[in-house]
Amino acid sequence: MVSPENPSEPQDDGSDDEFQRLLKQLLSGDSEGLAKAAGLPIDQNAIASIIASIQQAAATPPGQVDWSQARERAQQVAHAAEVVLTDDDRTRASNAFDIARLWLSEATAFEPVSTGRVMSRTEWARETLPFWQQLCEPVAGSVAEALLEALRSNLPEEMRASLGQAVQVMRAMATTVFVVQLGQVVGQLAAETVSANEIGIPAMPDNEPALLPQNIHEFSQGLEVPVEEITIFLATRELAHVALFRHAPWLTSELTSAITSYARGIQIDVSRIESLGGEIDPSDLDSLRGAVQRGELIPPRTDDQNAALARIELLLALIEGWVDTVTGAAVRRLPKGAAVAEAVTRRRAIGGPAEHAFGTLIGLEFRPRQLRKAAALWSKVTDALGSADRDAIWQHPDLLPTTDELDAPEAFISRARGDEQTDFDRDLARLLEGDLPDSPKPDDDSEGDAPKQG
Incomplete structure (x- = not known):
């Protein structure tokens, strides 16, 4: 607030102290609870960061979501165990793309793209976040409103009546928990995915192909297959994905439309929070975070969602089945191509922890069942x-x-x-061909039904 005597001098009206007091009361007196709920490390810098993001979110107009905290968290998690890409990494990936492009031209009528990127984990997290944001945006508002209602209904009556402007702060808190969780999941995915399109849908802007050498190296551990062969195999799959989506432009919109339609149908019901009874405490954001992670707030699917899910699963199966078929034909020259293919199939069937966590955010896992x-x-x-x-x-x-x-x-x-x-x-x-009889005329029918005259 600005002092009227000196417009340039902020007036200390105790609002910051009131804000801190409100947070502590909402968190049962635990100033570390919000940082834990949002998945941040428990230290003063983390607490200061999350409080700053809540204050920023509180200034955001209702109905809008500030995704900056998701971006920061995604990059932080992705960068945590990142190694610097070497010249060997880049050369190996570049050569793999060249070979994959040549082999794919013999296996599909779709012309492979002529480019391919080599990315770090942090780059992948930063550049794909807008895609994940688009998928999760319909859910973020529902989660925020449900958690807000749960918090508000569990406050003492005297405090609830005097909330006033604090309602927006509470809504910002609930939104921030979800947004930071999304950033956490995207950061974990960045540490697992071996290519930009491994999940089966174009996550990169302009559907650009890319490989992540650090994750490919980790994937290769224990396979007893030269990393060069593995990189060629994964580069072939990556270029096949991109070629399919670029030559069937309707496919991206069809798939993302079905996914967003599914996500938009998720309406978090506060009664589900109450029905969990003693399992979670609605006034404790840490327990609410656990409920979000486990998918306990997501209600049973509607008929429209089941229809969208069936369409999504069919499209994903057809996409991945086509990519497997084309890749298998393209890499037949690889001595241990079958071993790599089996490892990819096994990896896809099991799924990673980040994939499961993302599934709990919108109730959908990107794995083709057929x-x-x-x-x-x-x-x-x-x-x-x-x-x-x-x-x-x-x-x-x-x-x-x-x-x-x-x-x-x-x-x-x-x-x-x-x-x-x-x-x-x-x-x-x-x-x-003249094989069908002519249709009877209406006049003929009426005349045929008329009684004959003597």
Whole structure:
């Protein structure tokens, strides 16, 4: 507040002390509780940082979310165990992209992109955060309002009546907990993912391909496969992903639209907090953070969400199945390509802790459940139609296999060939050939029904 006597001199009205007092009361007197709830280290700098971010968030207009804390936290976590990329790392990745590009040109009709980046963990976290933010934004507001209501309803009556402007501070606290958790998850993903598109959807701006050599090196431990071979294999998968999404531009919007539609349907119900009884204390943000991490605040899926989830899972399975099929054909020259492929499959099936944590934030894990069926289908389509006709199927979503056709590849191949005709197609063909009788005219019907005259 500015003093009227001296406009340039701030007036000490005790608002900072009141703010600190409110925080401590909301946290049961534990000034470290908010830092713990947000996933930050317990030290004075962390507490000062989180309080500053809450004050900044409190100034944000209602309905908007300040994501700066997520960005800072993501980069902090990603950088924690980061090693400097060497010239060997960059050369190996660059060579791998060159070889992958050449081999892919023989395995798919889609022309691979001519570029490929080598990234550190911090770079990946910073550049992909806008994508994760887009997916989580519909949920952030719901979580904030639910936690706000839980905190407000559990305050003493006399304090609740005098909250006033503190409501915005409480909403900012709840939002900050979610935002920092998102940053934590993205930072952990940066320490695990081996490429920009490993999760199966374009997370990088402009769908740019990239490899993370530090994570590839960790992935290679125990495989007894030269890291050069592993890098070539992963570069091939990365370029295949990018080629598919760039040659089927509708695919990105179709997939992200289904995901955001699913996330937008999440409405956190405060009664679910109360129904957990003694498991969490709504006045303790640390226990609420645990409930968010475990996904306990996310209600059962709606019918619309189930439909969106089915679409997401089918698309992810078809994408990953196609990438597996094309990659397998492209890397057949690698002596130990099969061993790397098996390691990738095993890694994908198990999933990482960050992936599971992200799943609890929006109730969705990015793992195709019908991948083996999809890969088998694309393999059979390749044998029956060839790679050019196989890839042409991606021109429009209506041409893709359905969930039922994953269990019946032959039926899909027949449809892709045009062997399968609808009743309309058959009737139209017969009509053009003159095999169908003419439709009776209305006048003929009426005359036929009229009684004959003597």
